[in-house]
Every structure is written in C-alpha cells, then in structure tokens.
Amino acid sequence: MSIIHTETALEIHPVTPVIGAEVAGIDLGRPLSPDTVAALKAALHKWKVLFFRDQPISDEQQLAFGRAFGPLTPAHPIAEGLARHPEIWERKAAEYKERYRGDLTMPSARPPRDYKGWHIDITFMANPNKYSILRGVEIPAYGGDTLWSNLALAYAGLSPQIRQLIDGLQAVHRIAGYDGTGAKPRLDGRKAGPFVALHPLVRVHPDTGEKVLFVNPGTTSHIVGLKERESQALLELLFDEVSRPEYTVRFRWSPHAIAMWDNQATAHAGPIDYAHFDLPRVVRRITVAGDLAVGPDGFRSQPLEGELFDVIG
Numbered sequence: 001m002s003i004i005h006t007e008t009a010l011e012i013h014p015v016t017p018v019i020g021a022e023v024a025g026i027d028l029g030r031p032l033s034p035d036t037v038a039a040l041k042a043a044l045h046k047w048k049v050l051f052f053r054d055q056p057i058s059d060e061q062q063l064a065f066g067r068a069f070g071p072l073t074p075a076h077p078i079a080e081g082l083a084r085h086p087e088i089w090e091r092k093a094a095e096y097k098e099r100y101r102g103d104l105t106m107p108s109a110r111p112p113r114d115y116k117g118w119h120i121d122i123t124f125m126a127n128p129n130k131y132s133i134l135r136g137v138e139i140p141a142y143g144g145d146t147l148w149s150n151l152a153l154a155y156a157g158l159s160p161q162i163r164q165l166i167d168g169l170q171a172v173h174r175i176a177g178y179d180g181t182g183a184k185p186r187l188d189g190r191k192a193g194p195f196v197a198l199h200p201l202v203r204v205h206p207d208t209g210e211k212v213l214f215v216n217p218g219t220t221s222h223i224v225g226l227k228e229r230e231s232q233a234l235l236e237l238l239f240d241e242v243s244r245p246e247y248t249v250r251f252r253w254s255p256h257a258i259a260m261w262d263n264q265a266t267a268h269a270g271p272i273d274y275a276h277f278d279l280p281r282v283v284r285r286i287t288v289a290g291d292l293a294v295g296p297d298g299f300r301s302q303p304l305e306g307e308l309f310d311v312i313g
C-alpha cells in the first residue's frame with residue numbers, strides 16, 4: 001500500500017507495517033513548498049523514519065532541507081562539525097573501528113569501550129535534537145546498514161502494569177566514562193561538557209501525543225528512586241524492548257540516499273557491521289533542534305550538568 005499526495009506529487013511507500021517509509025516524487029535539492037514540508041512531517045511522525053534515494057545534493061542543500069523543519073543545532077555537543085559548516089557532523093566507518101578497538105591484554109585505567117549499538121541521539125542533553133538527517137556521501141557496495149526501532153510501539157507492547165510503573169519514573173542519561181576533563185576547547189567557544197540530563201522514562205510525543213519508551217541503551221545510566229539492582233534489571237528489560245526485531249526496520253544504503261528520523265520516537269543502530277568491512281563509508285548528519293521531553297505526569301527534562309543544546313546562529 002502506498003500513499004500518494006496528489007497536491008504535492010509525494011509518494012510514501014511503507015517498508016514495514018510499523019516503521020520506515022521510502023519517499024519518492026521529490027527533489028531534495030530544490031526548495032520545498034509549505035504543503036510538501038507539512039506532508040513530509042506528517043509522514044515522518046507516522047512512519048518515524050523516512051528514506052530518500054538518489055538525492056545527489058550538496059552540503060548547502062542538505063542544510064536548506066533541514067532548516068525547512070526548524071533551526072539547526074551545532075553538529076554535536078562534544079564533537080566538532082566541519083570547519084566551513086559547523087552544523088554538519090561527518091562520520092567515517094573507520095572511526096568506529098578506531099574508537100571501539102581495545103587491546104584487552106594491556107592494563108588501562110578504563111576497560112575499552114564496547115560498541116553501544118542501539119541509541120537515541122544525544123539524550124545526555126536535556127533537549128536532544130528533534131530530527132536527524134543523515135546523508136550518504138560515500139556508500140560501499142555492501143555493508144554499513146542502519147536499523148531503527150519504533151519506541152511508541154515498544155511502549156505500547158508492554159503490559160499495562162509495567163506501563164503504569166514506568167509512566168511516573170525518571171532516568172539519568174550520561175556518557176559513561178566522560179566528564180569533559182581534557183576535552184579540547186571547541187571552535188565555537190561552547191563548553192564540551194560534562195553533560196548529564198534527567199529525563200522522564202516515558203515521553204509524550206509533542207506532535208502525535210503518543211507515549212514513547214524513552215530509554216537509551218547508549219546513555220541511560222540509572223532510574224531515579226530505585227535501588228541499583230532494581231534499576232539495572234528494569235533497564236535491561238526495557239533496553240531489550242527497544243531492539244525487538246518486530247519493532248524495527250533495516251535500511252540498506254545506496255549512493256546519494258538520505259535517512260531522516262524522528263529522534264523523539266525512535267532509537268537506531270549503525271553502521272552495525274563496521275568491524276567486518278574495510279570499505280570506505282562516509283555519511284554527513286545534521287540535526288534539527290529539539291525541546292525538553294515531557295512525561296505523562298507533566299515532568300519536564302532537566303539538565304543536571306551542562307547547558308541546553310542551543311541552535312546555531
């Protein structure tokens with residue numbers, strides 16, 4: 001089943017029944033009409049992640065596309081963006097190998113980091129970004145796929161008793177092992193952390209009103225008010241729910257493909273297989289600024305350390 005918007009020529013082709021749709025009938029290199037932006041937003045909120053193929057656009061065109069959905073943030077709260085476009089974060093598959101490789105035979109102050117896999121972008125900030133837009137710049141013939149999961153469905157799939165329990169809870173999100181010491185001063189003068197945020201464990205989506213399981217296997221450290229073992233056990237259960245195959249979609253990249261996801265309603269993992277290929281893979285990401293998350297009980301996210309994630313300007 002595909003949905004055709006006659007007034008905009010947009011074609012929305014769902015990839016699974018629950019998450020992900022490919023969008024055709026659009027040229028992202030051209031300015032978008034308000035009708036097209038509204039139709040894309042509606043599709044994004046419904047399908048959570050949109051895929052666009054064969055969009056050979058420039059950095060500037062990617063920025064213009066993103067700005068149609070709201071003000072952009074700097075590339076990342078800690079990492080630097082491109083020198084000429086501080087909103088753009090470039091990632092190479094080789095960097096993942098570098099970052100997560102650990103020599104297990106050498107004594108070290110910290111254990112080597114494992115690949116964290118599933119995560120929501122930058123929830124160690126109290127206002128993580130609303131949307132992320134990732135553009136394939138150099139895409140290998142195979143490998144480097146990305147997965148997304150539908151966190152509204154992950155919430156809805158829990159038993160009513162568990163949903164009731166987590167509706168009123170909050171959790172701390174931080175980058176394990178990072179406290180900002182030794183961080184290089186940023187080119188834009190912003191502080192590079194530390195950043196720690198307190199979020200509701202369940203988030204009410206500001207546009208759809210859906211309740212979303214707001215746990216981040218990458219950075220949620222503990223649930224407030226529970227004992228350590230209770231917190232660990234409950235988080236382990238919820239992390240498993242985030243990555244259940246029936247809630248996910250897997251995207252096989254192609255040259256000039258673009259993925260845009262609602263970071264308020266999804267978690268993602270990728271490139272999932274970087275450790276097993278040496279082909280070049282380069283992607284560039286921009287993010288649209290987001291708001292404080294709000295829980296079903298009205299609890300609003302708070303920064304525990306560091307300031308809010310500002311827009312660029």
Ligand SMILES: [Fe+2]
Pocket residue numbers: 119120121268
């Ligand atoms: Fe990410």
